[in-house]
Amino acid sequence: xxxxxxxxxxxxxxxxxxxxxxxxQRRYVVDHGVRYLLLISALxxxxxxxxxxxxxxxxxxxxxxxxxxxxxLTQQVWRPGRGEFGLLAMIAGSIWxxxxxxxxxxxxxxxxxxxxxxxxxxxxxxxxRSAVELLAGIPSVVYGLFGMVVLVPLVxxxxxxxxxxxxxxxxxxxxxxxxxxxITNIAEDAIRAVPREYKEGSLALGATHWQTIVxxxxxxxxxxxxxxxxxxxxxxVGETMAMIMxxxxxxxxxxxxxxxxxxxxxxQARTLTGNIAVEISYATGVHESALFATGVVLFVLIMIVNSxxxxxxxxxxx
Amino acid sequence: xxxVEATLSRGSVGDRSSNLAQRHIVQRVAFGLLWxxxxxxxxxxxxxxxxxxVGGIGSINLEFLLTSPRGGLAGEGGISTTIVTTIYLVLLxxxxxxxxxxxxxxxxxxxAGEMRGGGGILPRLVSLARFGxxxxxxxxxxxxxxxxxxxxxxxxxxxxxxxxxxLAGACLILPVIIRTTEEALRAVPRGYREGSLALGTTQWQTVWGVVLPAALPxxxxxxxxSVGRVVSxxxxxxxxxxxxxxxxxxxxxxxxxxxxxxFYLATETRAFDKAMATAVILVVSIVLINAIINYLTxxxxxx
Numbered sequence: 001x002x003x004x005x006x007x008x009x010x011x012x013x014x015x016x017x018x019x020x021x022x023x024x025q026r027r028y029v030v031d032h033g034v035r036y037l038l039l040i041s042a043l044x045x046x047x048x049x050x051x052x053x054x055x056x057x058x059x060x061x062x063x064x065x066x067x068x069x070x071x072x073l074t075q076q077v078w079r080p081g082r083g084e085f086g087l088l089a090m091i092a093g094s095i096w097x098x099x100x101x102x103x104x105x106x107x108x109x110x111x112x113x114x115x116x117x118x119x120x121x122x123x124x125x126x127x128x129r130s131a132v133e134l135l136a137g138i139p140s141v142v143y144g145l146f147g148m149v150v151l152v153p154l155v156x157x158x159x160x161x162x163x164x165x166x167x168x169x170x171x172x173x174x175x176x177x178x179x180x181x182x183i184t185n186i187a188e189d190a191i192r193a194v195p196r197e198y199k200e201g202s203l204a205l206g207a208t209h210w211q212t213i214v215x216x217x218x219x220x221x222x223x224x225x226x227x228x229x230x231x232x233x234x235x236x237v238g239e240t241m242a243m244i245m246x247x248x249x250x251x252x253x254x255x256x257x258x259x260x261x262x263x264x265x266x267x268q269a270r271t272l273t274g275n276i277a278v279e280i281s282y283a284t285g286v287h288e289s290a291l292f293a294t295g296v297v298l299f300v301l302i303m304i305v306n307s308x309x310x311x312x313x314x315x316x317x318x
Numbered sequence: 319x320x321x322v323e324a325t326l327s328r329g330s331v332g333d334r335s336s337n338l339a340q341r342h343i344v345q346r347v348a349f350g351l352l353w354x355x356x357x358x359x360x361x362x363x364x365x366x367x368x369x370x371x372v373g374g375i376g377s378i379n380l381e382f383l384l385t386s387p388r389g390g391l392a393g394e395g396g397i398s399t400t401i402v403t404t405i406y407l408v409l410l411x412x413x414x415x416x417x418x419x420x421x422x423x424x425x426x427x428x429x430a431g432e433m434r435g436g437g438g439i440l441p442r443l444v445s446l447a448r449f450g451x452x453x454x455x456x457x458x459x460x461x462x463x464x465x466x467x468x469x470x471x472x473x474x475x476x477x478x479x480x481x482x483x484x485l486a487g488a489c490l491i492l493p494v495i496i497r498t499t500e501e502a503l504r505a506v507p508r509g510y511r512e513g514s515l516a517l518g519t520t521q522w523q524t525v526w527g528v529v530l531p532a533a534l535p536x537x538x539x540x541x542x543x544s545v546g547r548v549v550s551x552x553x554x555x556x557x558x559x560x561x562x563x564x565x566x567x568x569x570x571x572x573x574x575x576x577x578x579x580x581f582y583l584a585t586e587t588r589a590f591d592k593a594m595a596t597a598v599i600l601v602v603s604i605v606l607i608n609a610i611i612n613y614l615t616x617x618x619x620x621x
C-alpha cells in the first residue's frame with residue numbers, strides 16, 4: 001500500500017511531523033525557561049529577608065562595636081547629643097504598652113471570637129464580623145488621630161499629678177483596638193476548626209452549651225488561640241505611627257506616678273519603633289547606627305514572638 | 319433498703335434540677351458577657367469612625383479635594399496632591415510586587431507542590447523560599463522603612479522619592495500577594511490541570527491557559543488587599559517618601575500620601591479638623607476597597 005502513495009504526499013507528511021516536532025521543542029524550551037524564572041521570583045522574598053538582615057546589621061555594626069551590645073541593652077539613658085545610647089527605656093516602653101494592650105484587648109478579642117463562632121445569631125454575626133473586618137482595615141494613623149483627639153483628653157481627666165494624657169494608657173487602649181481583629185479572626189478560625197463530634201459528645205452528656213465551650217471547645221482550640229494571641233503581640237510590638245501619636249515619646253523608664261502601682265500606665269514612654277521613626281530622618285554617624293541597632297533589637301524581639309507562634313501552631317495543631 | 323434508695327434518688331434528682339438551673343444561670347451570664355464583647359467591637363468601630371467623620375465632615379468640600387496643601391502651621395489648603403501621590407504610589411508598588419508575587423505563588427503551588435522535604439538542591443531552595451515568605455510576613459513595617467532608607471534612599475541614591483517608597487512598599491506587600499495567590503491556586507480543582515495536560519500541553523501552557531484564568535478572581539482579591547495595605551501604610555513611607563506637599567513629577571521626587579498627610583497634620587500643625595477630614599477620605603477609600611474584596615470573594619466562592 002505504501003508504494004502506492006504519491007511521493008509528494010509523503011514529503012508533506014514528513015514536513016508536518018518536523019514542524020510539529022519543532023513546535024513541541026519550542027514549547028518545552030519556553031516551559032523550562034519559565035520554570036526557572038518562576039523559581040527566581042519565589043526566591044525573591046528570601047533574598048529580601050537576607051538583604052534586610054545584611055543591611056540592618058551592617059549599619060548597626062558601628063554602634064554595636066563602639067557602644068557595645070550590653071550597654072545598648074542595659075543603659076537607660078538615650079542622649080544622642082552626648083553620645084549616650086541606652087535602649088532599655090524603649091525596650092521597657094514597648095513591653096509595657098504591649099502588656100497594657102494585651103490586658104485590655106485579649107479578653108475582649110477572645111470573647112468576640114467565641115461570640116462569633118458559637119453564640120451569635122447569623123444576622124448579628126454578619127454585623128460584628130464586618131465591624132471586625134473594617135477595624136482591621138482602618139489605617140494606623142486614623143487610630144492615632146482618634147487617640148489624640150478623644151482618648152488623650154479623656155485620660156488627662158484622671159487626677160494624678162504628672163498625668164499628661166499622652167502615655168501608656170492611651171497607647172494601650174489604641175493598641176488594644178488595633179490588635180482585636182488579628183486575634184479575633186485567628187481565634188475564631190481555631191474555634192470553628194474543632195470537630196463537631198467533640199461538642200456533640202459533650203452536649204449529649206448533659207453539659208450546657210457554655211460548659212461545652214469552656215470544657216471542650218476552648219481546650220481543643222487552645223493551640224490556635226495561643227497562636228492568635230502571639231500574633232497579636234507581634235502586631236502590637238511592631239506598631240509605629242499610632243504609638244508615636246499617643247504615647248508621648250519621652251525617653252524615660254515607665255514608673256508609677258504615685259503610690260498606686262497602676263499609675264505606671266499614666267507614665268509617658270517611647271517604643272522601639274517610635275525611636276526609629278522619630279529620629280531616623282535627621283540622625284547621622286553613631287546616632288544613625290544606634291537607630292539601626294534599635295531595629296535589630298526590635299527584629300529579634302519580633303522573631304522570638306513569631307517563632308514561638310510557629311512552634312505553637314506546629315507543635316499542637318494538625 | 320428500698321425506701322432509702324428512693325429518698326436518695328429523689329434527693330439527687332432535686333439536686334440535679336437545681337444544679338441545672340444554676341448552670342443555666344451561669345450560661346446566661348456568660349453569654350451576656352460574650353454579647354457585650356461582640357457589641358464592644360462594633361462600638362469601637364463606631365467610636366473611631368464616627369468621631370473622625372463627625373470631626374472631619376465639615377471641612378470636606380470640592381475645594382478641599384481639589385486644592386493642594388500649602389503647608390504651614392495652620393495646615394491650610396486641601397489634599398489634592400496627596401490623593402495623586404497615593405495613587406502613583408499604589409500603582410508603582412502594585413506594578414513591582416504583582417509579577418514577582420504571583421510568580422512566586424505559582425512556583426510554590428504548581429511546581430514545588432510535590433517537593434516537600436527530601437534532599438537535593440531544589441527542595442532545599444523551595445523550603446528556603448517558604449521560610450522567606452513566612453519571615454517577610456512577620457517583619458514590622460518600620461523595619462521595611464529602615465531597610466528602604468538605607469538601601470534605596472542612601473546606598474542607591476534614589477533619595478526620598480516615589481521610587482524608594484515604591485520599592486520598600488513592594489517588599490511590604492509581597493508576602494500578601496504571594497499568600498493570596500497560593501490560596502487562589504490551591505482552590506483550582508485538580509481536574510482542570512489534568513484535563514489540560516492530557517491534551518498534550520506543557521506545564522506552563524496549563525498554568526497560563528487554564529490554572530491562572532481560573533484563579534484570577536482570587537489573585538485580584540490579593541492585589542486589592544495590597545492596595546488597601548499601601549493606602550493605609552504610614553511608617554514605611556514616613557522614612558522613604560520625604561513628605562513634600564508637591565505632586566511628584568518623576569520617580570525620583572518625593573511626596574506625601576493621604577495617610578502621611580494625616581500624620582503630619584496631627585503631629586506638626588495640630589490642624590485636627592483638616593487631619594480628620596483627610597482621615598475620612600482615607601476611611602472611605604478603605605471601605606470601598608473592602609467592599610470590592612467582599613464582592614470578589616463572594617463571586618469567587620460561588621463558582
